[in-house]
Amino acid sequence: xxxxxxxxxxxxxxxxxxxxxxxxxxxxxxxxxxxxxxxxxxxxxxxxxxxxxxxxxxxxxxxxxxxxxxxxxxxxxxxxxxxxxxxxxxxxxxxxxxxxxxxxxxxxxxxxxxxxxxxxxxxxxxxxxxxxxxxxxxxxxxxxxxxxxxxxxxxxxxxxxxxxxxxxxxxxxxxxxxxxxxxxxxxxxxxxxxxxxxxxxxxxxxxxxxxxxxxxxxxxxxxxxxxxxxxxxxxxxxxxxxxxxxxxxxxxxxxxxxxxxxxxxxxxxxxxxxxxxxxxxxxxxxxxxxxxxxxxxxxxxxxxxxxxxxxxxxxxxxxxxxxxxxxxxxxxxxxxxxxxxx
Amino acid sequence: xxxxxxxxxxxxxxxxxxxxxxxxxxxxxxxxxxxxxxxxxxxxxxxxxxxxxxxxxxxxxxxxxxxxxxxxxxxxxxxxxxxxxxxxxxxxxxxxxxxxxxxxxxxxxxxxxxxxxxxxxxxxxxxxxxxxxxxxxxxxxxxxxxxxxxxxxxxxxxxxxxxxxxxxxxxxxxxxxxxxxxxxxxxxxxxxxxxxxxxxxxxxxxxxxxxxxxxxxxxxxxxxxxxxxxxxxxxxxxxxxxxxxxxxxxxxxxxxxxxxxxxxxxxxxxxxxxxxxxxxxxxxxxxxxxxxxxxxxxxxxxxxxxxxxxxxxxxxxxxxxxxxxxxxxxxxxxxxxxxxxxxxxxxxxxxxxxxxxxxxxxxxxxxxxxxxxxxxxxxxxxxxxxxxxxxxxxxxxxxxxxxxxxxxxxxxxxxxxxxxxxxxxxxxxxxxxxxxxxxxxxxxxxxxxxxxxxxxxxxxxxxxxxxxxxxxxxxxxxxxxxxxxxxxxxxxxxxxxxxxxxxxxxxxxxxxxxxxxxxxxxxxxxxxxxxxxxxxxxxx
Numbered sequence: 001x002x003x004x005x006x007x008x009x010x011x012x013x014x015x016x017x018x019x020x021x022x023x024x025x026x027x028x029x030x031x032x033x034x035x036x037x038x039x040x041x042x043x044x045x046x047x048x049x050x051x052x053x054x055x056x057x058x059x060x061x062x063x064x065x066x067x068x069x070x071x072x073x074x075x076x077x078x079x080x081x082x083x084x085x086x087x088x089x090x091x092x093x094x095x096x097x098x099x100x101x102x103x104x105x106x107x108x109x110x111x112x113x114x115x116x117x118x119x120x121x122x123x124x125x126x127x128x129x130x131x132x133x134x135x136x137x138x139x140x141x142x143x144x145x146x147x148x149x150x151x152x153x154x155x156x157x158x159x160x161x162x163x164x165x166x167x168x169x170x171x172x173x174x175x176x177x178x179x180x181x182x183x184x185x186x187x188x189x190x191x192x193x194x195x196x197x198x199x200x201x202x203x204x205x206x207x208x209x210x211x212x213x214x215x216x217x218x219x220x221x222x223x224x225x226x227x228x229x230x231x232x233x234x235x236x237x238x239x240x241x242x243x244x245x246x247x248x249x250x251x252x253x254x255x256x257x258x259x260x261x262x263x264x265x266x267x268x269x270x271x272x273x274x275x276x277x278x279x280x281x282x283x284x285x286x287x288x289x290x291x292x293x294x295x296x297x298x299x300x301x302x303x304x305x306x307x308x309x310x311x312x313x314x315x316x317x318x319x320x321x322x323x324x325x326x327x328x329x330x331x332x333x334x335x336x337x338x339x340x341x342x
Numbered sequence: 343x344x345x346x347x348x349x350x351x352x353x354x355x356x357x358x359x360x361x362x363x364x365x366x367x368x369x370x371x372x373x374x375x376x377x378x379x380x381x382x383x384x385x386x387x388x389x390x391x392x393x394x395x396x397x398x399x400x401x402x403x404x405x406x407x408x409x410x411x412x413x414x415x416x417x418x419x420x421x422x423x424x425x426x427x428x429x430x431x432x433x434x435x436x437x438x439x440x441x442x443x444x445x446x447x448x449x450x451x452x453x454x455x456x457x458x459x460x461x462x463x464x465x466x467x468x469x470x471x472x473x474x475x476x477x478x479x480x481x482x483x484x485x486x487x488x489x490x491x492x493x494x495x496x497x498x499x500x501x502x503x504x505x506x507x508x509x510x511x512x513x514x515x516x517x518x519x520x521x522x523x524x525x526x527x528x529x530x531x532x533x534x535x536x537x538x539x540x541x542x543x544x545x546x547x548x549x550x551x552x553x554x555x556x557x558x559x560x561x562x563x564x565x566x567x568x569x570x571x572x573x574x575x576x577x578x579x580x581x582x583x584x585x586x587x588x589x590x591x592x593x594x595x596x597x598x599x600x601x602x603x604x605x606x607x608x609x610x611x612x613x614x615x616x617x618x619x620x621x622x623x624x625x626x627x628x629x630x631x632x633x634x635x636x637x638x639x640x641x642x643x644x645x646x647x648x649x650x651x652x653x654x655x656x657x658x659x660x661x662x663x664x665x666x667x668x669x670x671x672x673x674x675x676x677x678x679x680x681x682x683x684x685x686x687x688x689x690x691x692x693x694x695x696x697x698x699x700x701x702x703x704x705x706x707x708x709x710x711x712x713x714x715x716x717x718x719x720x721x722x723x724x725x726x727x728x729x730x731x732x733x734x735x736x737x738x739x740x741x742x743x744x745x746x747x748x749x750x751x752x753x754x755x756x757x758x759x760x761x762x763x764x765x766x767x768x769x770x771x772x773x774x775x776x777x778x779x780x781x782x783x784x785x786x787x788x789x790x791x792x793x794x795x796x797x798x799x800x801x802x803x804x805x806x807x808x809x810x811x812x813x814x815x816x817x818x819x820x821x822x823x824x825x826x827x828x829x830x831x832x833x834x835x836x837x838x839x840x841x842x843x844x845x846x847x848x849x850x851x852x853x854x855x856x857x858x859x860x861x862x863x864x865x866x867x868x869x870x871x872x873x874x875x876x877x878x879x880x881x882x
């Protein structure tokens with residue numbers, strides 16, 4: 001009885017509220033759930049809609065995307081899931097929230113090591129974890145391992161160790177050298193920090209300019225955002241205040257992470273979803289990734305933005321993505337253990 | 343006569359507790375390994391930092407809030423009327439925006455330090471710079487000066503309603519103004535201060551934006567790491583519930599400590615205090631003193647936002663989506679405010695009508711949603727909202743032959759629900775402290791004259807507690823406008839509010855692009871502040 005009462009009251013309230021906002025109708029449409037900031041994918045969506053006539057409804061969710069999808073279950077309107085970082089992508093796959101996709105276009109464009117088994121996810125773009133350094137330092141090469149060198153004491157800035165970009169790097173370190181060495185390295189880096197591990201990658205550049213530290217890790221595309229002046233004059237100055245070096249692991253290459261997408265398990269518009277994914281790896285879309293977002297395109301031979309190309313030739317670390325994903329939780333625990341963020 | 347109130351109160355409480363119960367169920371799925379890890383490496387620091395932060399913020403917000411409330415009620419000086427509402431302004435600015443603004447303004451390459459260097463003759467920040475804002479001290483000061491209005495609002499309402507004859511008696515007996523404040527006004531205002539400080543502290547505890555941005559690792563940040571980085575939702579739910587137990591414990595202790603006190607006025611009603619007029623240097627000093635929190639908590643971040651917005655509009659123009667987002671934000675917040683204040687009134691008034699223990703316990707229980715971080719609460723809401731959708735379908739499908747889909751989640755009703763659960767405590771706290779000042783003898787008199795509960799509410803309690811009701815509504819409205827984590831997770835596809843727009847920009851580090859949205863949130867928050875000020879002046 002109580003339930004019934006509530007049901008009625010609720011439905012009435014809902015009807016009122018539903019009138020206030022538009023509920024997407026089911027024509028040639030596509031629902032995109034993304035943890036990627038909408039500003040970064042907007043140009044891609046607009047171009048896709050223009051060429052295909054399919055309208056894309058977006059919801060940007062930061063944390064809790066898997067939880068929301070799982071709760072929505074079979075009735076979920078989600079067609080395409082988009083995320084940044086391997087960890088987040090493999091997490092979606094492991095929780096059974098994606099479905100396999102067989103597509104010649106996708107398999108041709110995306111190298112085998114940058115997509116999930118059975119096409120349960122696909123990388124769309126790459127970003128490298130690079131070193132921002134004070135200009136007058138005259139630094140030209142550096143390894144990730146060297147960041148623990150005591151000569152950098154009080155000279156390193158970093159964002160939170162628990163940020164996915166950093167946990168992925170630590171996971172890659174574990175894949176290279178094992179857990180014990182990774183812990184010792186983290187302790188070394190922690191001891192070298194000039195300030196609390198917080199903020200974003202661009203804060204590293206600003207803090208180097210502000211004299212708080214000399215070096216710090218940041219993603220490659222922020223260099224493009226800052227130096228292109230797209231974030232305003234102030235950021236252009238931050239970008240100009242640093243030298244950018246592509247570091248590597250000893251005996252390896254530069255650590256990269258991905259942004260990627262998958263078709264949702266219960267996608268109501270599956271065909272449109274696959275079409276969207278295929279569009280995202282097409283030469284046109286890959287060009288937008290490079291030009292609008294300053295990322296490395298996932299498609300071989302696609303052009304790279306001049307600002308990013310000027311950073312040097314990227315030699316991607318050969319460690320398998322599956323390995324990095326596997327060590328992610330261990331990496332996060334190690335970061336707690338050494339008190340990196342304290 | 344009393345049963346309907348008890349029932350209604352029970353219904354509200356049921357809905358508020360449902361997501362908490364869902365979280366508890368989630369928590370049972372965790373592994374004990376987590377706690378070993380937490381006890382060894384996380385909790386010592388997180389617990390210490392959380393306690394320091396709460397003590398610091400409580401102290402700053404309590405002193406600034408109570409002090410400024412007393413200043414503008416007990417004294418008269420030029421600008422006092424303006425200050426009575428201006429002191430509320432920091433409420434309109436979300437903490438994460440304040441944190442960003444201060445970091446930018448006080449950064450070594452920002453305007454303040456650049457000017458200082460020019461003045462002192464240094465040409466590089468490598469030669470001279472001030473301590474970093476990203477520290478515990480920075481975080482305490484910042485949160486304290488932004489959250490003090492919670493204390494100011496509740497305490498000032500109390501001072502206004504306080505029987506001035508008590509204060510007059512104290513004066514007649516030879517107590518100085520200071521003594522009157524410390525020995526009469528302050529102890530009498532304790533319930534209000536307690537409510538205000540606990541609201542401020544819960545805001546501080548659940549704050550993820552500002553604290554994380556300034557590098558302070560609180561328990562809330564640990565919940566986040568466990569959940570998001572290690573995909574351990576049961577573990578995160580366990581920490582959230584442990585933290586909830588802690589908060590409930592603290593609230594209970596505070597209530598136990600004042601269990602024997604009664605704060606009701608006599609039936610004649612309070613005669614408002616006549617402020618003491620200040621002249622000359624004393625008036626100027628009072629003015630400056632009242633100006634400090636307004637400048638630090640509002641004027642600095644707000645003028646920063648105006649400056650950034652102007653720059654941005656020149657650089658990139660105005661996004662047309664902002665209009666829709668503003669409408670969405672205001673409509674949603676208004677609906678949520680009406681819903682929340684109504685439910686709070688039901689819960690609080692049930693206690694008064696029945697005067698038994700059960701509704702009082704329900705009222706306590708209904709307030710715990712505020713002690714759960716918004717993002718975690720959202721996770722608890724998900725299964726409840728989806729469950730409601732299943733029930734709707736169970737009724738609907740046999741009738742119409744088709745599913746309505748995810749109605750609760752898809753219509754935004756889940757958002758209203760989340761705001762209700764989260765902010766009921768604010769509304770209930772405000773209404774409760776207002777009602778506590780209305781003498782029960784008024785109820786009894788009306789009862790003797792044959793007035794029912796509804797009639798008493800309409801003719802006695804609502805008019806007498808109007809300022810308290812309005813300030814409760816104001817707080818809820820502004821909080822709904824600022825709410826981010828639950829909004830982000832529970833909103834329908836394609837539905838954006840100012841806060842989600844702001845976050846989307848901030849998340850990719852383009853805070854500047856968010857300046858206009860931030861400014862609109864602040865402006866939206868100003869409207870109820872102004873309304874409140876007008877009502878206030880009409881009242882006295």
